[in-house]
Amino acid sequence: MGIKVYYGDALRVDLLKSAGADRAKLIVIALDDSAQVLQLVNTVKKHFPHLHIVARAHGLDDTYELMDAGVLHVYRETIDASLRAGTDALKIMGVRAYTAQRAYDLFLQHDEKSLKKMAAARHDRKQYLNVLRKKIEELETLIQSDIHENSIHTHTGRDMSEIRKEDEEAVEQ
Numbered sequence: 001m002g003i004k005v006y007y008g009d010a011l012r013v014d015l016l017k018s019a020g021a022d023r024a025k026l027i028v029i030a031l032d033d034s035a036q037v038l039q040l041v042n043t044v045k046k047h048f049p050h051l052h053i054v055a056r057a058h059g060l061d062d063t064y065e066l067m068d069a070g071v072l073h074v075y076r077e078t079i080d081a082s083l084r085a086g087t088d089a090l091k092i093m094g095v096r097a098y099t100a101q102r103a104y105d106l107f108l109q110h111d112e113k114s115l116k117k118m119a120a121a122r123h124d125r126k127q128y129l130n131v132l133r134k135k136i137e138e139l140e141t142l143i144q145s146d147i148h149e150n151s152i153h154t155h156t157g158r159d160m161s162e163i164r165k166e167d168e169e170a171v172e173q
Helices: 013-018 034-047 060-068 077-092 097-121 125-149 160-172
Strands: 026-029 052-057 073-076
Touching (some): 013 034, 026 034, 034 052, 060 073, 060 097, 073 077
Parallel strands (some): 026 052, 052 073
């Protein structure tokens, strides 16, 4: 297919150099082993500090550790799958595609804003639980407000033609 592939241990600096890490702009780290992800982050930061790091995290604990390591672009594999499943569930239950997508966007924006507060509080169980409770309360208020407001201007997601098509398909089913 014409794609160069490098096989080996991504933690090895010589392999990363062979693969072009010296000239690259970014590295995407999506390993299954969380400890290896952190090791690779540290290796990249030490030997290739110019690289932007995009890293996949398996859950909140991994996310917090990557944030502590200075990774600015952390993607939790569970959040996207959960939000997509929730969006589809809303549409199956008769919610318009636009409204379901807006709920997805609203939840994700709130979650990303709350993540830093949760990370900072995670070592103190009582404080963490308080932050988590407050996050849930804020989210409930936000969702209730959005349901009552129904304003079009809050949507920042997908193209309207795509959403209309999904609405039409839902009606046909």
